Amino acid sequence: MASPIVAGAAALILSKEPKLTNEQVTYRLASTADDLGARGKDTSYGAGRVNVANALKYRLLSTPVVSQLTDKDKAIRIQFKEAFKGKIIITGKTKVEKQLISDRTFNQLINIPPQKGDTIVSIKQVDEKGNESWPVKRKVKDTTPPAAPKISGIGNNRKILQGKAEAAQKFLFVRGMFNWYQAMQTVWEVLK
Structure with missing residues (x-):
């Protein structure tokens, strides 16, 4: 039985203020309803009893x-x-x-x-x-910068970097070679 009453109240609100969105009409109906049962929205009474007079006075x-x-x-x-x-x-x-x-x-x-x-x-x-x-x-x-990662191990010919860092943190790891121009740069990302 509530659906036709709520639909009618929504139609009255929209006839008074046609530029309102559906979300705004829903918000107005819920915020001007008479609270019944437990305080706030509940499973027995939902948002409460529609109060059309309050909804129409509401600005x-x-x-x-x-x-x-x-x-x-x-x-x-x-x-x-x-x-x-x-x-x-x-x-x-x-x-x-x-x-x-x-x-x-x-x-x-x-x-x-x-x-x-x-x-x-x-x-x-x-x-x-x-x-x-x-x-x-x-x-x-x-805007708080992440804590610096703590690297605990990496060895020759290994593709695994071990350590601790914040989730989703990115950092640049530079591995040096014998010749400086052959240095390899890799961006690592910590997975969540």
């Missing part, structure tokens, strides 16, 4: 412009193109919430704890009425 805020992140960053730059009163929510390894009030566009650095490389960080704004922006996701770039 999608403009998406913030967010800087790229590295594992060394202790702050993230966020820009908005309109007045805003509410909070910024940054979720990654940890969750940071910052209250903001601005009557014009703004460009602000928000302090965050350093994140590990390859962590996905999500940034969104939520106004006083509960309206949200579409979350912006950033993958934290790993």
Whole structure:
């Protein structure tokens, strides 16, 4: 019985805001639903009971412009193109919430704890009425250099290099010969 109700609610939302994507309509329906049963999404009630009135009152805020992140960053730059009163929510390894009030566009650095490389960080704004922006996701770039490989053995006429290195690390091994111009260079890659 839920399918026709959800489809009808989605049609009402799209009639009001036809430029929304399917993903945005799904997000709006789930985020404005009345939570039933266990807190959050669960196997008995899913995302909850569709609340068409809340879904239609909901206003999608403009998406913030967010800087790229590295594992060394202790702050993230966020820009908005309109007045805003509410909070910024940054979720990654940890969750940071910052209250903001601005009557014009703004460009602000928000302090965050350093994140590990390859962590996905999500940034969104939520106004006083509960309206949200579409979350912006950033993958934290790993800028920490790998530890130097430790070579424990290689012998004459062997094609095997023994030692320890980080997974997927590449390094250049130069094997010298009697004549310097005959030196052979090989790039080795550590397999995962």
